Amino acid sequence: MARILITSAIPYINGIKHLGNLVGSQLPADLFARYMRARGHEVLFICATDEHGTPAELAAAKAGKPVDAYCAEMHEVQAEIARGFRLSFDHFGRSSSQRNHRLTQHFAKALDDNGLIREVSEKQVYSIDDGRFLPDRYIEGTCPNCGYTSARGDQCDNCTKQLDPTDLINPRSTISGSTNLEVRETKHLYLMQRSLRDKLEAWIDSKTDWPILTTSIAKKWLNDGDGLQDRGITRDLHWGIPVQKGDQPWPGMEGKVFYVWFDAPIEYIAGTAEWADAKGLDDSAWERWWRTDKGASDVTYYQFMGKDNVPFHTLSFPATILGSGEPWKLVDYLKSFNYLNYDGGQFSTSRGRGVFMDQALSILPSDYWRWWLLSHAPESSDAEFTWENFQASVNKDLADVLGNLVSRVTKFAVSKFGATVPSGGTFGPQEAAVIADLGSRITTYSALMEEMEVRKAAAELRGIWVVGNEYLQSAAPWTVVKTDPDRAQAMVRLALNLIRVYAILSRPFIPDAAAAMMSAMGSDDWTWPEDISAALRTLPVGQAFTVPENLFRKITDEERADWQTRFSGIRV
RNA sequence: GGCUAGGUAGCUCAGCUGGUUAGAGCACGUGACUCAUAAUCACGGGGUCGGGGGUUCGAGUCCCCCCCUCGCCA
Numbered sequence: 071m072a073r074i075l076i077t078s079a080i081p082y083i084n085g086i087k088h089l090g091n092l093v094g095s096q097l098p099a100d101l102f103a104r105y106m107r108a109r110g111h112e113v114l115f116i117c118a119t120d121e122h123g124t125p126a127e128l129a130a131a132k133a134g135k136p137v138d139a140y141c142a143e144m145h146e147v148q149a150e151i152a153r154g155f156r157l158s159f160d161h162f163g164r165s166s167s168q169r170n171h172r173l174t175q176h177f178a179k180a181l182d183d184n185g186l187i188r189e190v191s192e193k194q195v196y197s198i199d200d201g202r203f204l205p206d207r208y209i210e211g212t213c214p215n216c217g218y219t220s221a222r223g224d225q226c227d228n229c230t231k232q233l234d235p236t237d238l239i240n241p242r243s244t245i246s247g248s249t250n251l252e253v254r255e256t257k258h259l260y261l262m263q264r265s266l267r268d269k270l271e272a273w274i275d276s277k278t279d280w281p282i283l284t285t286s287i288a289k290k291w292l293n294d295g296d297g298l299q300d301r302g303i304t305r306d307l308h309w310g311i312p313v314q315k316g317d318q319p320w321p322g323m324e325g326k327v328f329y330v331w332f333d334a335p336i337e338y339i340a341g342t343a344e345w346a347d348a349k350g351l352d353d354s355a356w357e358r359w360w361r362t363d364k365g366a367s368d369v370t371y372y373q374f375m376g377k378d379n380v381p382f383h384t385l386s387f388p389a390t391i392l393g394s395g396e397p398w399k400l401v402d403y404l405k406s407f408n409y410l411n412y413d414g415g416q417f418s419t420s421r422g423r424g425v426f427m428d429q430a431l432s433i434l435p436s437d438y439w440r441w442w443l444l445s446h447a448p449e450s451s452d453a454e455f456t457w458e459n460f461q462a463s464v465n466k467d468l469a470d471v472l473g474n475l476v477s478r479v480t481k482f483a484v485s486k487f488g489a490t491v492p493s494g495g496t497f498g499p500q501e502a503a504v505i506a507d508l509g510s511r512i513t514t515y516s517a518l519m520e521e522m523e524v525r526k527a528a529a530e531l532r533g534i535w536v537v538g539n540e541y542l543q544s545a546a547p548w549t550v551v552k553t554d555p556d557r558a559q560a561m562v563r564l565a566l567n568l569i570r571v572y573a574i575l576s577r578p579f580i581p582d583a584a585a586a587m588m589s590a591m592g593s594d595d596w597t598w599p600e601d602i603s604a605a606l607r608t609l610p611v612g613q614a615f616t617v618p619e620n621l622f623r624k625i626t627d628e629e630r631a632d633w634q635t636r637f638s639g640i641r642v
Numbered sequence: 643g644g645c646u647a648g649g650u651a652g653c654u655c656a657g658c659u660g661g662u663u664a665g666a667g668c669a670c671g672u673g674a675c676u677c678a679u680a681a682u683c684a685c686g687g688g689g690u691c692g693g694g695g696g697u698u699c700g701a702g703u704c705c706c707c708c709c710c711u712c713g714c715c716a
């Protein structure tokens with residue numbers, strides 16, 4: 071038994087995420103966690119909400135709520151949706167937790183003690199009416215280059231020329247529209263990533279088994295232009311983790327907070343501490359997952375995220391860990407995903423284009439989405455969601471291949487032999503062939519799951535389902551029963567056992583349907599079928615089973631057309 | 643403009659270090675079966691692997707140029 075730590079990139083608190091966000095991190099992480107648990111490993115799966123920063127403050131203001139209350143509320147909303155998708159987090163934490171405050175301040179002190187923090191004085195635009203410094207993208211004005219009146223502080227969207235906020239003519243705050251702005255001098259802390267560059271590069275170079283997507287992004291940042299840059303880790307904001315050196319004040323930094331990208335990944339650790347707190351365990355319970363001097367040396371740590379998060383997880387966060395000089399666990403395997411596009415374009419949160427997690431659950435159960443998203447996960451390149459493809463995949467794979475298999479087996483069995491596992495006959499060559507076929511397929515499937523080859527694993531699982539239909543078709547118990555009822559009973563017995571085995575194998579992808587299959591077979595034995603021959607003889611003869619409701623319903627053309635128009639833009 | 647990843651059957655995608663007639667699922671056609679959610683199973687048609695050069699006994703797979711998507715960055 072191995073010890074496996076899994077984290078999913080933490081979703082930002084501001085609003086409900088769309089399916090592209092889901093399939094890029096939380097869902098594949100859940101798949102992997104469920105699989106590893108099924109194999110009997112000790113798994114800890116942590117996620118959280120990322121709560122700090124300007125967007126959270128603005129969203130709270132828009133909602134007319136204090137930012138802490140807003141975050142608490144949105145955290146609960148996201149947690150509820152996560153439960154709806156059956157995301158099996160051991161803990162769903164919050165980056166605003168006290169645990170994260172203390173750890174973030176601790177890391178800042180450790181970095182400073184090691185000479186890796188420097189102070190930088192810089193000029194930034196301050197909005198007097200808003201009472202805050204404005205990040206570049208919250209300033210608009212007239213482009214000095216082309217005269218476009220809605221140029222942003224970092225770039226003009228019209229002429230694409232790169233700008234400095236102070237270049238803008240008649241600059242204004244996009245938050246309030248106020249033009250009462252001035253340039254103020256402010257001091258910030260920078261993490262000296264440059265001095266950790268070689269260490270980081272050596273570490274990245276040692277990860278030869280990582281996806282190309284992951285390492286190529288990391289190397290680009292290490293080598294592009296002047297190479298890895300030092301990074302500001304503080305901001306002039308109110309909502310965030312106060313800048314402190316451990317539990318001591320940081321002279322000159324009063325009133326400032328850490329930058330959200332500094333504290334967010336630390337929440338992986340803090341979230342584990344929150345998990346221990348929630349369980350009433352002491353510090354050693356979470357430290358054994360993170361501190362190699364306190365029992366974590368045998369932990370294998372996996373991270374899951376979309377490609378936009380890769381630089382922070384391959385460079386910035388490791389810089390924090392390595393720079394601390396303390397024995398914290400570094401990620402062992404980083405699985406990254408490309409983007410999911412929506413019907414010929416992008417998912418767009420701001421324009422409400424695409425399907426959001428709450429809407430998805432309002433039209434179909436989570437298993438439908440889990441299956442489609444995972445079997446089409448954007449692993450090697452960006453992938454495309456279309457309603458036609460979704461409909462075809464759900465109807466064929468789930469309803470026809472798997473759902474109908476369960477249906478035909480149980481209904482036939484009940485009508486001929488009653489609602490108990492029949493005792494007659496013995497397994498012969500046909501059954502031996504099925505056992506051999508499944509044995510090798512399960513080996514393949516397991517290997518793909520361990521390699522996190524999500525799409526290929528889904529395809530193999532589907533192949534495993536098809537084996538059941540192939541067997542029934544060639545064995546034809548409905549014909550055999552007329553001349554040799556005992557033989558037909560043996561066939562039915564195998565088929566019923568098949569349903570239980572399929573429940574186990576399918577559970578990481580479609581947990582609800584798997585539970586329904588298992589329960590219909592009157593069993594609760596989820597032991598992984600290492601020995602498929604024995605696994606197909608597990609249900610006791612005479613044990614009662616039930617005919618489950620159809621596991622999956624089909625999506626009609628009318629529904630598809632309706633959804634297609636409903637989710638084409640403008641979220642209602 | 644720089645960079646990453648892609649451009650393979652109607653659609654969604656596999657094809658590791660170059661090697662027999664380029665694969666899967668869906669869709670389509672034909673047949674079988676009738677237990678089942680008009681489900682299933684078998685067989686079949688369909689691709690000059692974005693374009694053009696080159697290296698090689700041999701290239702979808704390596705090199706060069708060009709075109710086109712997606713994304714990132716400046």
